[in-house]
Amino acid sequence: MSSVQQARENLGIRLRELRRDAGLTGVGLADRIGWDNSKVSRIEHGRQTPNEDDIRAWCAATNATLHVPDLIALVRNIEAAWAEWRRIVGHGHAGRQRKAVADEAGTSLVRAFEPLIVPGLLQTQNYARHIIETCIGFVGGTDDLDAAITARMERQRVLREGVHRFNYLIAEQVLSTTVGSDAIMVEQLEHLAELMRIPRLSLGIVPATAEFVYTTTNFVFYDRRMVQVETITAELTITQPRELAYYEKAFTALSAQAVVGDAARSLIGSALDARRS
Numbered sequence: 001m002s003s004v005q006q007a008r009e010n011l012g013i014r015l016r017e018l019r020r021d022a023g024l025t026g027v028g029l030a031d032r033i034g035w036d037n038s039k040v041s042r043i044e045h046g047r048q049t050p051n052e053d054d055i056r057a058w059c060a061a062t063n064a065t066l067h068v069p070d071l072i073a074l075v076r077n078i079e080a081a082w083a084e085w086r087r088i089v090g091h092g093h094a095g096r097q098r099k100a101v102a103d104e105a106g107t108s109l110v111r112a113f114e115p116l117i118v119p120g121l122l123q124t125q126n127y128a129r130h131i132i133e134t135c136i137g138f139v140g141g142t143d144d145l146d147a148a149i150t151a152r153m154e155r156q157r158v159l160r161e162g163v164h165r166f167n168y169l170i171a172e173q174v175l176s177t178t179v180g181s182d183a184i185m186v187e188q189l190e191h192l193a194e195l196m197r198i199p200r201l202s203l204g205i206v207p208a209t210a211e212f213v214y215t216t217t218n219f220v221f222y223d224r225r226m227v228q229v230e231t232i233t234a235e236l237t238i239t240q241p242r243e244l245a246y247y248e249k250a251f252t253a254l255s256a257q258a259v260v261g262d263a264a265r266s267l268i269g270s271a272l273d274a275r276r277s
Contacts (some may be wrong), residue, residue, distance in 0.1 A: 006240045007078045009046035011132045014071065015058055016044045023064035032061045051079050061126060093132055093144055097151035103222055104158050108165065111221040111251055117179065121156055121197055122168065122203075124166040127188040128152050130180035160197060166201045169254050172208040175271035182275045189272045193265055204258030205267050221247060 019029050019040075026040040042048035055071045058064075059179075066126065099121070104110060112119055118127060132148050158164055178185060196203050219229045227238040229248045238244060259267065 005046060005238070005243055009047055011050070011074050011078065011083065012046045012073070014042040014067075014074075015050070016063045016069065018058065019044075019057060019064045022064070024062065029058070029061055033057045052193075056094065074209065076243070091135060093141065093148035096226055097148055097155055098163055100155060103228070104164065105162075105228075105248070106161070107222040109221075109223055110164065111167045112219065113169045113216065113251060114174060114218045115169075115216070116173060116177055116218070118151055118170065118174055118192065121159060121166070121190060123152065124184075124188050124191045125149060125153055126184045130184060130228050159195070159201060167204075167255075169206060169251070169258050170205045172267060173207050175205070175267060186272060186275045189268050189275065194267050196265065202260065202266060204253055204255060204260045205264045206258045207267070210257040212259070214250055216250055216254075219247055219250075221251060224248070 020028070022029075024032070026044070027037050028037075030037045030040045039048070043050050043054070052072050052075060054064075055075060056068055059066075059068045059071065069272070076219075097120075117131060120128070123131065129145070129149050132152070133145055136143050136148075138143060140165075159166065173187065192203065195201060217229055218229065219225050219227050221244075224244065225239065227244060229236045229238065238247070
């Protein structure tokens with residue numbers, strides 16, 4: 001899938017050219033349309049996707065109405081680049097798990113950062129059940145809970161089969177976020193500690209007191225060819241090298257902060273003590 005951000009930037013460049021061809025400054029265009037000055041800058045620099053009415057207003061103000069159909073098509077392509085969760089899970093959440101199997105099967109090195117919950121490949125069945133059940137309730141779609149859990153558990157074979165390597169970073173908050181109950185959390189935390197024995201799996205924990213690096217959500221890096229990011233409403237696939245470089249930079253910085261080995265086990269142990277008490 002083409003990068004959404006790259007598409008926004010390309011659209012912004014075209015709109016900037018139309019403004020300049022019309023002899024208008026950004027402020028002049030904003031005044032002519034009746035916008036806040038910053039909106040023109042955000043659109044031209046790819047920080048905001050204009051809607052179709054914005055395109056029509058821009059082209060009318062720059063005497064470029066012949067460009068409206070082409071530019072609106074670009075806007076619709078950008079919107080289509082976002083895979084809405086309702087469309088992804090419309091035929092069941094198990095299908096999303098099977099797609100992940102395909103992504104992981106074609107990857108030698110999977111790197112991921114998760115700020116809130118245990119990554120799917122590292123979840124126990126009870127933990128996964130509560131996560132998927134909550135997601136079904138939140139986003140809707142076909143309720144195929146049992147099939148989705150089965151598919152997620154089957155995904156985990158990749159941790160012990162083949163030649164794949166996995167480098168997971170989780171925020172310390174993951175150990176504290178309650179999923180289901182204390183009993184479910186104890187089982188899950190014990191499972192995390194056990195998984196750390198797998199040679200091909202590296203698990204690092206970014207302490208809660210770590211210095212701010214950059215605002216980030218969860219993301220999964222497949223080799224150096226693709227990053228997937230989950231938002232509340234969509235899943236974004238990023239392939240542009242320029243954007244991938246930022247995720248590489250963020251992962252490197254977070255890795256430098258993370259504790260591993262005995263230090264990571266100590267954090268898990270403290271979380272376990274708190275749950276058991």
